Amino acid sequence: MANETRxxxxxxxxxxxxxxxxxxxxxxxxxxxLVAALRAAASR
Amino acid sequence: MVAExxxxxxxxEGSADIQELAGRAFQLIRAQGMFASDxxxxxxxxxxLASALDVSGDELTGAIEANPQVFALETGEEATWVAxxxxxxxxxxxxxxxxxxxxxxxxxxxxxxxxPLRTEKPVPEVAAFTExxxxxxxxxxxxxxxxxxxxxxxxxxxxxxxxxxxxxxxVASIDKEDETRKPSRAAEPVEAPEPVAxxxxxxxxxxxxxxxxxxxxEPAVVPSDFSGLDDAAVAAAxxxxxxxxxxxxxxxxxxxxxxxxxxxxxxxxxxxxxxINEQEQPLTDDVLVxxxxxxxxSAPNFENARFSMNFRLSSERNFEFLGTHNQPxxxxxxxxxxxxxxxxxxxxxxxxxxxxxxxxxxxxAPRSVRSVEHTVSFYEFTYGLLPLDASMQALLPAPVMPxxxxxxxxxxxxxxxxxxxxxxxxxxxxxxxxxLLGLDDFYEEKLVPGALISIEATDNDGQYKIEYLEDDERQxxxxxxDDRRSPKYVFRPLSYDTAVNEEWLVTESRFPRLGNExxxxxxxxxxxxxxxxxxxxxxxxxxxxxxxxxxxxxxxAINVERPASEALLRATIEAMPSVSDxxxxxxxxxxxx
Numbered sequence: 294m295a296n297e298t299r300x301x302x303x304x305x306x307x308x309x310x311x312x313x314x315x316x317x318x319x320x321x322x323x324x325x326x327l328v329a330a331l332r333a334a335a336s337r
Numbered sequence: 338m339v340a341e342x343x344x345x346x347x348x349x350e351g352s353a354d355i356q357e358l359a360g361r362a363f364q365l366i367r368a369q370g371m372f373a374s375d376x377x378x379x380x381x382x383x384x385x386l387a388s389a390l391d392v393s394g395d396e397l398t399g400a401i402e403a404n405p406q407v408f409a410l411e412t413g414e415e416a417t418w419v420a421x422x423x424x425x426x427x428x429x430x431x432x433x434x435x436x437x438x439x440x441x442x443x444x445x446x447x448x449x450x451x452x453p454l455r456t457e458k459p460v461p462e463v464a465a466f467t468e469x470x471x472x473x474x475x476x477x478x479x480x481x482x483x484x485x486x487x488x489x490x491x492x493x494x495x496x497x498x499x500x501x502x503x504x505x506x507x508v509a510s511i512d513k514e515d516e517t518r519k520p521s522r523a524a525e526p527v528e529a530p531e532p533v534a535x536x537x538x539x540x541x542x543x544x545x546x547x548x549x550x551x552x553x554x555e556p557a558v559v560p561s562d563f564s565g566l567d568d569a570a571v572a573a574a575x576x577x578x579x580x581x582x583x584x585x586x587x588x589x590x591x592x593x594x595x596x597x598x599x600x601x602x603x604x605x606x607x608x609x610x611x612x613i614n615e616q617e618q619p620l621t622d623d624v625l626v627x628x629x630x631x632x633x634x635s636a637p638n639f640e641n642a643r644f645s646m647n648f649r650l651s652s653e654r655n656f657e658f659l660g661t662h663n664q665p666x667x668x669x670x671x672x673x674x675x676x677x678x679x680x681x682x683x684x685x686x687x688x689x690x691x692x693x694x695x696x697x698x699x700x701x702a703p704r705s706v707r708s709v710e711h712t713v714s715f716y717e718f719t720y721g722l723l724p725l726d727a728s729m730q731a732l733l734p735a736p737v738m739p740x741x742x743x744x745x746x747x748x749x750x751x752x753x754x755x756x757x758x759x760x761x762x763x764x765x766x767x768x769x770x771x772x773l774l775g776l777d778d779f780y781e782e783k784l785v786p787g788a789l790i791s792i793e794a795t796d797n798d799g800q801y802k803i804e805y806l807e808d809d810e811r812q813x814x815x816x817x818x819d820d821r822r823s824p825k826y827v828f829r830p831l832s833y834d835t836a837v838n839e840e841w842l843v844t845e846s847r848f849p850r851l852g853n854e855x856x857x858x859x860x861x862x863x864x865x866x867x868x869x870x871x872x873x874x875x876x877x878x879x880x881x882x883x884x885x886x887x888x889x890x891x892x893x894a895i896n897v898e899r900p901a902s903e904a905l906l907r908a909t910i911e912a913m914p915s916v917s918d919x920x921x922x923x924x925x926x927x928x929x930x
C-alpha cells in the first residue's frame with residue numbers, strides 16, 4: 294500500500310524529539326536527517 | 338580733562354550741625370584724595386582735619402562717629418585717622434578673597450561622600466495582599482465545588498487530557514498548572530459524588546505533592562507514529578513546524594539547535610561586508626568562512642561556522658542571500674547591480690507581469706529539465722534578458738529561502754572566449770514576472786535579435802552553460818534602440834555568424850517602417866491591446882481601409898516594444914473586436930471598429 298502524502302501535524306512530543314536530536318547531533322542536520330531521527334524516535 | 342564732577346548724594350546722620358560738619362569733613366577728605374579711585378581709602382589725620390575745619394577734635398570725632406556709613410576711624414600708634422572714599426562709603430578692607438578659587442577647586446579632590454560599605458542586597462519583602470490571596474483561594478474552592486457538582490451530575494469536561502492520564506497511567510508533558518490539577522481529577526471517582534466540604538482537602542493535597550515533585554516529573558517523550566506517511570510529507574511537516582520555533586535555527590534545508598549556533602560580532606559583520614564589497618561581486622559562504630572568519634575547510638568546526646554565518650547573515654539587513662543550494666552566494670546592499678542600466682528591473686518585472694498568470698507558482702518543477710532552447714527576441718536582446726517562463730523555471734532552481742528575491746548564477750559561454758557571466762535571476766512576485774538579466778554584453782558582442790541559443794544545466798544548480806550554433810557569417814540591417822538622447826528605433830548594419838530563427842529577425846527589409854519610430858510610452862505599453870493597435874499601424878499593409886499583418890510578424894514586432902508570449906497575444910486579439918483572424922495566419926485590423 295502506498296504511503297500517505299498528506300502533511301501531518303507534529304505534536305509537542307515530536308518537536309521535543311526533534312530538538313533533542315538536533316542538540317545531540319551538535320552540527321547542522323538536513324531535513325531528511327530530521328525525518329530519519331523522528332522515525333527512529335517513534336520506533337524506540 | 339575732567340569734564341564733569343559730580344558729588345555723591347550722601348545723607349548724613351545727626352543734628353543739623355553735625356550733618357553740616359560731617360559734610361564739610363567729607364569734602365575735605367574728598368579733596369585730599371581727588372586722584373584716588375572710587376573705592377580707595379582716603380585717610381586724613383583727625384587733628385589736621387579738625388584744624389582745617391576750625392573745630393575741636395571732640396566735635397569732629399562726634400560727627401565722624403555719627404556717620405559710620407561714610408567714615409571710619411582708624412586708631413594708630415601715633416595718631417588717629419579718619420578714612421572715607423570718593424563715593425562716600427566707609428572704606429572696606431581690600432584683601433583678595435582666597436577662601437575659594439577655581440584653581441583650588443580643580444586641584445583639590447572632592448572628599449569621598451559618606452556612604453555605608455556595600456552590603457548584601459536586601460531581600461525584597463513580598464507584600465502579602467491578604468484580600469487578593471483570600472479571593473484566589475475562594476475562587477479555587479468554588480471551582481472545585483463546581484467540578485464536583487458537575488461530576489456528580491455525570492458531566493465530563495476537559496476529557497481529552499484527563500482520560501489520557503487515567504487510562505494510560507502515563508505522565509504526559511503538561512504544564513505546571515495542569516500538573517497541579519490533573520492528579521486531583523484522576524483521584525476523584527467520577528461516579529461518586531462527595532460532599533463539597535470533603536472534596537476541598539482532597540484537591541489541595543495532591544496539588545502540593547505535584548508541585549514538590551516537579552524536578553523528577555520530566556515527561557517521557559513519545560513521538561507520534563509516522564510509519565504510514567511519506568517522507569516528503571513528514572519533511573514538510575517538520576519544516577513548517579520548526580521554522581516558527583525560536584529554539585531551532587534554519588537556513589535552507591539545514592537545521593540546528595539555536596543555542597548551539599555561533600554568534601557574529603559587529604566586527605565580523607563589518608569585515609564580511611567589506612570583503613564582499615572589495616571583490617565587487619557576491620561570494621559563496623565557503624569563501625567567506627575561510628577568508629574572512631579564518632576557519633579552514635578541514636577544521637572540525639567548519640560546518641558549524643558556515644551554518645552559523647549563513648543563519649546570522651540571513652537576519653542582517655545589509656546582507657542579501659543571492660545563492661542556490663550548491664552555490665550559496667552572499668551579497669551586500671552596496672554591491673553594484675547586475676545587468677542593464679537602460680531600464681529599471683522593477684519596470685522589466687512589470688513588463689513580464691503576464692508570466693505570473695501564465696506560470697502559476699508551483700506549476701513547474703524546478704530543475705526538472707536539463708536544457709532549454711530559446712530564441713532571443715528584440716526586447717530581450719536590447720536589455721540582455723531571458724524570461725523566467727515555464728521552460729526556464731523548469732531549468733533553474735527554486736529560491737532557497739522563502740523570501741528570496743533573486744539569485745546570482747554563473748553562466749559559462751565556452752564558445753565565446755570561455756567567458757563566464759554573473760547572471761541575476763529575479764524571481765517572480767505576486768505582481769511582477771521573473772526574468773534573468775546580465776547577458777547584454779554577450780548579446781551585443783556575439784548575437785543579433787532572433788538568435789537561437791541553448792541554455793544547459795550543470796550538476797551545480799548555480800552554474801549553467803549557454804551554447805549557440807555557429808553558422809556562415811552574414812550581414813543585414815537590424816533594428817536597434819538608440820536611447821542616447823531622444824529614444825528611437827534605428828536600423829544599423831550588423832554581421833553575425835550564429836544560427837538564427839528567421840521568423841524572429843527584425844531587419845529593415847522585413848519591417849522598414851519601424852525605423853525612426855519612437856518607443857511607446859510606458860502607460861501605453863502596459864496595455865497589450867493598445868500596443869497591438871500601434872504595431873498594426875507600423876507594420877500593417879493597407880487592405881481596403883483595413884490593415885493586415887501576419888500573426889508572426891505582429892508577435893515579433895510587439896516584442897520590440899514589450900515582451901508578450903504567443904498565448905498572451907492570441908488571447909488578447911481574440912478579445913479585440915477590431916482584430917479578426919481568417920484562420921490562415923493573417924490578421925485584419927479594422928480601425929473603424
